[in-house]
Amino acid sequence: MKDQKVSVVLVSGGSSGIGAATARLLAESGITVYAGSRRGTVEKPAPRIIPIRLDVNDEASLKAAVGQILEEQGHLDAVVCNAGNGIFGPVEGATDEEARFQFETCLFGSLKTIQACLPTFRKQGFGRIVTITSVMAILQLPFQGFYSAAKAALLSLSESLQMELKGTGIECCSVLPGDVSTGFTAARKFTAAAQDPGSPYRERMDKNLKKIEQDELGGMQPEVIAKAVCKQLKKKHMAVRVIPRIDYGAVGVLVRILPERAKLWLLDLLYS
Ligand SMILES: NC(=O)c1ccc[n+]([C@@H]2O[C@H](COP(=O)([O-])OP(=O)(O)OC[C@H]3O[C@@H](n4cnc5c(N)ncnc54)[C@H](OP(=O)(O)O)[C@@H]3O)[C@@H](O)[C@H]2O)c1
Numbered sequence: 633m634k635d636q637k638v639s640v641v642l643v644s645g646g647s648s649g650i651g652a653a654t655a656r657l658l659a660e661s662g663i664t665v666y667a668g669s670r671r672g673t674v675e676k677p678a679p680r681i682i683p684i685r686l687d688v689n690d691e692a693s694l695k696a697a698v699g700q701i702l703e704e705q706g707h708l709d710a711v712v713c714n715a716g717n718g719i720f721g722p723v724e725g726a727t728d729e730e731a732r733f734q735f736e737t738c739l740f741g742s743l744k745t746i747q748a749c750l751p752t753f754r755k756q757g758f759g760r761i762v763t764i765t766s767v768m769a770i771l772q773l774p775f776q777g778f779y780s781a782a783k784a785a786l787l788s789l790s791e792s793l794q795m796e797l798k799g800t801g802i803e804c805c806s807v808l809p810g811d812v813s814t815g816f817t818a819a820r821k822f823t824a825a826a827q828d829p830g831s832p833y834r835e836r837m838d839k840n841l842k843k844i845e846q847d848e849l850g851g852m853q854p855e856v857i858a859k860a861v862c863k864q865l866k867k868k869h870m871a872v873r874v875i876p877r878i879d880y881g882a883v884g885v886l887v888r889i890l891p892e893r894a895k896l897w898l899l900d901l902l903y904s
Contacts, residue, residue, distance in 0.1 A: 721823025
């Protein structure tokens with residue numbers, strides 16, 4: 633296995649929030665970053681950040697992005713699968729389209745991104761794959777079932793892949809952010825059932841939404857997550873799972889030791 637350093641990175645969802653902060657921090661440390669998004673722009677342009685237009689739900693655009701990077705740089709060392717979105721609403725009454733909307737970008741978009749990079753990583757005998765999942769991958773909240781499920785699926789996928797890639801020089805790490813203050817909150821979509829004034833869940837959904845929006849808007853700055861990603865990309869071997877910030881890390885430990893029923897009771901008390 634080659635002892636190689638990361639010097640060219642593709643960050644999906646690099647136009648804003650966590651992705652843009654990650655791109656900035658990596659670029660400041662001398663790494664060339666391709667910040668990919670549908671907008672094809674970055675919040676604060678900086679040297680060594682190259683904005684690139686890509687849609688993680690479109691294989692052709694991912695292939696074109698990787699092709700452009702290889703043509704311009706000759707190699708691609710790492711990918712940060714960060715593009716994502718959220719949909720809020722109860723499981724009951726959600727349409728197939730609403731449920732699939734969540735899985736499309738957060739799970740299948742990341743899968744397509746990884747698959748677009750893997751042949752290059754394999755050929756190089758080196759590659760780093762970082763997925764941005766969420767603490768909600770291990771801590772399920774009411775009315776966020778599709779988001780929790782999509783992030784849990786991506787976390788599982790990352791850990792299976794880490795084992796599959798044994799001996800290839802390619803490693804996977806999933807970073808599980810807690811609440812982060814970004815445009816994610818304003819961009820959140822709502823299922824039709826979530827907008828129904830007569831929904832039997834109305835009161836609990838309103839309480840839940842108020843709490844999660846408050847938590848997110850008062851949450852950590854995206855730079856905290858960016859720092860965790862950069863730290864992993866600079867290590868010889870990445871951790872398999874990282875929960876940034878000590879309080880969220882403690883939640884991660886609690887989730888492992890609490891009996892399942894006690895965990896759900898506590899979350900329900902706090903969130904609905
Ligand atoms: N904010 C939080 O509290 C929080 C907590 C845990 C995990 N996360 C995760 O962190 C990641 C980044 O979110 P954020 O908080 O930084 O929110 P954000 O500011 O809304 O960023 C989302 C990014 O994803 C991009 N994107 C969305 N769909 C895309 C697509 N189909 N193809 C390419 N890019 C796409 C957006 O750019 P375009 O619109 O230009 O395409 C944008 O750059 C997400 O995966 C989110 O689930 C966030």
